[in-house]
Amino acid sequence: MTQDDYTKKDDFDLLDFLPYLLNRAAEESSLEFQNVYNDRYGMLRTEWRVLFHLGIYGELTATEIGERAKIHKTKVSRAVNKLEARRFLARARSEADRRVEQLTLTPIGLSVYRELRGIAQQYDAKLAAMFSAEETAVLRKMLRRLADIG
Amino acid sequence: MTQDDYTKKDDFDLLDFLPYLLNRAAEESSLEFQNVYNDRYGMLRTEWRVLFHLGIYGELTATEIGERAKIHKTKVSRAVNKLEARRFLARARSEADRRVEQLTLTPIGLSVYRELRGIAQQYDAKLAAMFSAEETAVLRKMLRRLADIG
């Protein structure tokens, strides 16, 4: 069933409204990758994001992860707990400031990260292949600006 | 704090990964509008989406809304309940098929829809103004394809 099956009583088009469109595109394009990390490792979205941050940057505190990924500290805290329970990461209390915990991936966590990273790269390539290289580059640039991480 | 403050141990760039980028852009670009419908009418995301569908298309069943907006029927059901409790919509049992309910906005619901629609249009224009007209047109087109509603 497509949009054309319906007669509009109103000129407003939801499918031109950027926040709606962005959310729909985000949901749709995340589905496949979500199934992988969820089915294979029982991870949630916040958990793979934390895992990836540690995989990419090596050692971070919960606060740093929260700032960089715009995730609330309670969500980070719970994600860290789950990843620790699965032995994907280890905590080390900072000597300089004993409130702080330095987080790093364990060898297991690192290998999980590497597997998921490979899948992410493949999947990203698949999405990018829907468009020309130039179009995709422009899309990424625009999305970074919209996400305010540009 | 920007990305450059961190040294990467890994070549993978989260800020190039389309599903991540789309989600971040979607969250960021929805925030302002979300505050309006939430603060002003205590509505949730699913609720404004249902409201807008009825405002645009005039009369739909819960199932039709779910199909068009890709919202699960339990979420639609609960959103319809809340909108009905606030007297924003009315249900009418279908004569032809007594399982079905035809949903329409009440005059109150319609005026709320019209107000939010105006705000949405303004806000969309503000987002679009971050780019050239051509760029924005390309963005919308690409997002529709990614969202599989092209």
Added chain:
DNA sequence: GCTTAATAGTTGATTTTGTAACTAACAAGA
């Protein structure tokens, strides 16, 4: 040093979502 404020992170209560099972109504075939 002592008080007050700020920060890192956790926990608990409430709300919202997700999954599955459910009721009610229709449809199709023997």
Added chain:
DNA sequence: TCTTGTTAGTTACAAAATCAACTATTAAGC
């Protein structure tokens, strides 16, 4: 008509997100 299957929508229970309050530690002003 009497299964059997399907569809519309709701409800119950479990999982997760949100928000506020909390502990522990550090920093700042006096």
